[in-house]
Each structure stands twice: as structure tokens, then as C-alpha cells.
Amino acid sequence: MKYLSIGVPLVASVLSLCVMPAFAGTVAGRVEVGATPIADAVVSIEGAPGAITPGRAIIDQKGKVFVPHVTVVPKGSKIFLVNDDDFLHNTYSRSPALVFNTNQPSQGSRSLITANKAGVIDMRCHIHGQMQAWIIVVDSPYYGATNSRGIFSIRDVPAGTYHIKVWTERNGVLTEVVKVPKEGTVPVIVKYAAK
Numbered sequence: 001m002k003y004l005s006i007g008v009p010l011v012a013s014v015l016s017l018c019v020m021p022a023f024a025g026t027v028a029g030r031v032e033v034g035a036t037p038i039a040d041a042v043v044s045i046e047g048a049p050g051a052i053t054p055g056r057a058i059i060d061q062k063g064k065v066f067v068p069h070v071t072v073v074p075k076g077s078k079i080f081l082v083n084d085d086d087f088l089h090n091t092y093s094r095s096p097a098l099v100f101n102t103n104q105p106s107q108g109s110r111s112l113i114t115a116n117k118a119g120v121i122d123m124r125c126h127i128h129g130q131m132q133a134w135i136i137v138v139d140s141p142y143y144g145a146t147n148s149r150g151i152f153s154i155r156d157v158p159a160g161t162y163h164i165k166v167w168t169e170r171n172g173v174l175t176e177v178v179k180v181p182k183e184g185t186v187p188v189i190v191k192y193a194a195k
């Protein structure tokens with residue numbers, strides 16, 4: 001166990017288990033707090049060689065909720081913010097990774113933002129205080145997010161020793177070391193201590 005202090009104090013460990021024959025250079029595993037799997041945790045492999053290909057994402061404003069709640073994109077990606085409600089919304093962020101403020105007056109209104117800087121964007125709506133979403137911008141071509149069972153899989157990572165970085169909404173960020181084999185899968189369990 002290690003004590004990490006990144007944002008909030010955490011007790012966390014990454015346990016490398018065994019190597020199973022599977023896809024070459026795959027980092028796969030689970031993110032948990034205590035024994036509970038964490039959905040929508042963002043996992044990235046930092047420092048591995050490879051070109052980042054910017055992508056596109058859409059975040060809807062629907063029923064006074066941002067959908068999806070968590071979005072992960074590589075640096076340089078474009079994100080469309082779309083109003084699906086028939087009334088005024090706003091989107092803004094004061095996060096250092098991207099500052100913006102735009103109104104979405106009516107159904108079908110859309111705004112385009114470009115996430116050029118890695119980091120965490122805390123997006124909100126000035127009209128509806130309860131509306132909130134996260135955009136995680138990663139500086140890596142190798143990233144993923146956990147499903148409802150807390151499971152992630154990142155394929156085609158070049159062999160080497162890197163940092164694996166995990167972000168979760170309620171438990172903060174942790175970084176650990178992962179050794180990616182020349183072939184096969186390295187299973188990883190990222191474990192946050194229960195608070």
C-alpha cells in the first residue's frame with residue numbers, strides 16, 4: 001500500500017497480477033473503492049510512444065442533465081455541446097484546461113469547443129445549478145474508461161514501463177507504474193481505499 005496525495009489524500013495500490021495470453025500490449029483490469037467497482041473512471045497510459053489522434057465527442061443537454069456525465073477525449077479533440085431541451089441552457093467551464101461560456105438558447109442549439117490542453121474540465125450550466133459534467137482530456141493515445149462493473153481495457157500499448165493514471169469523480173486521481181509486456185495482457189487492479 002502507498003499513500004498518495006494528488007488532490008485529496010488517498011490510500012491506493014495497483015496490483016499487478018499475472019500475465020495471460022491475450023491481445024498484445026493490452027492493459028486491462030478493474031478500478032474499485034473498497035470492494036465496490038467504480039464506473040466512469042478514466043484510465044490513461046502516460047508517456048508511451050504513439051501519435052495522438054484527436055477525436056470528436058457530443059455532450060447533450062437533455063432533461064436538465066448533461067449526457068454523458070463523463071467524457072474522455074485525447075488532446076486536440078472537438079466536442080459538440082447540443083441542447084436537446086426546448087428551453088435555454090448555458091455551458092461554461094472555469095477549469096484551467098479550458099475556459100468557456102456559451103449560451104444554448106433553444107432546442108438544437110450547438111456549441112463547439114476544442115480541448116487542446118490535457119486536464120479535467122468541470123462543465124456546468126449557469127441556468128440550472130444542478131447540471132454538471134466532466135470532460136477528461138488525456139495526453140495519450142492509450143486511454144479508456146470503466147464500464148458499470150468497473151472494468152477497463154486498453155489495447156495496443158507499446159511494450160515498456162509507464163505511468164497509469166486514473167481519475168474518478170469522487171476519489172480523485174492516482175498514478176502508478178505499469179509494465180506493459182511485448183505481448184499479452186497485463187491485468188491491473190486499481191484500488192482506492194474506502195473512505
Ligand SMILES: [Cu+2]
Pocket residue numbers: 061064088089090125126127128131
Ligand atoms: Cu441548463
